Amino acid sequence: xxxxxxxxxxxxxxxxxxxxxxxxxxxxxxxxxxxxxxxxxxxxxxxxxxxxxxxxxxxxxxxxxxxxxxxxxxxxxxxxxxxxxxxxxxxxxxxxxxxxxxxxxxxxxxxxxxxxxxxxxxxxxxxxxxxxxxxxxxxxxxxxxxxxxxxxxxxxxxxxxxxxxxxxxxxxxxxxxxxxxxxxxxxxxxxxxxxxxxxxxxxxxxxxxxxxxxxxxxxxxxxxxxxxxxxxxxxxxxxxxxxxx
Numbered sequence: 001x002x003x004x005x006x007x008x009x010x011x012x013x014x015x016x017x018x019x020x021x022x023x024x025x026x027x028x029x030x031x032x033x034x035x036x037x038x039x040x041x042x043x044x045x046x047x048x049x050x051x052x053x054x055x056x057x058x059x060x061x062x063x064x065x066x067x068x069x070x071x072x073x074x075x076x077x078x079x080x081x082x083x084x085x086x087x088x089x090x091x092x093x094x095x096x097x098x099x100x101x102x103x104x105x106x107x108x109x110x111x112x113x114x115x116x117x118x119x120x121x122x123x124x125x126x127x128x129x130x131x132x133x134x135x136x137x138x139x140x141x142x143x144x145x146x147x148x149x150x151x152x153x154x155x156x157x158x159x160x161x162x163x164x165x166x167x168x169x170x171x172x173x174x175x176x177x178x179x180x181x182x183x184x185x186x187x188x189x190x191x192x193x194x195x196x197x198x199x200x201x202x203x204x205x206x207x208x209x210x211x212x213x214x215x216x217x218x219x220x221x222x223x224x225x226x227x228x229x230x231x232x233x234x235x236x237x238x239x240x241x242x243x244x245x
Contacts (some may be wrong), residue, residue, distance in 0.1 A: 047201025048241030062205035084110035086130030177209030
């Protein structure tokens, strides 16, 4: 739903003509589009070591689904980065804490799952609140920030800098939030992006997506990891990806 609406909204605003201040706020959101991101802000794609793939999950934690992902990741011996929403951490602190205790990296996905461009709000205050809650719950401050829907406004860039968070989007996603999605669909869509240096976006909850869509992602997860390992790639969190560790 809102993911395509974000791109259309950007286009309408750009076509209407912008003041300098408005442009500074709106234009960074163009990085939602992969060609723009690769050309204008390649660091937002999350590039990393040539033999490593960063595995990331958005929108959790969720007591109904995230524990299944934690167990599945244990079975394949992989750690990942979970971009957590502040309101979800508040609702499911034990799940966020368990993910951190099991070696996963907890990053920030804002306080609410809101498109910053179409539904402006107090981005700075909400981002700091999410950062502080994640720190309190997990015992470790987050390093990364991914805005909901991947829409990074000028306000979001400034808020992230002030919160000492590094914005990162992704190089490939699975579109695993859609109705009727299957494990085969997930693997087919994300498959071409499974290469060294990539950052992959998946979802560990259906809180902001179609009901039960997470089940397809969960079923596809071992095959995704297997496809990476067949290429000789290490799979892990962004903290290892960026460092090339």
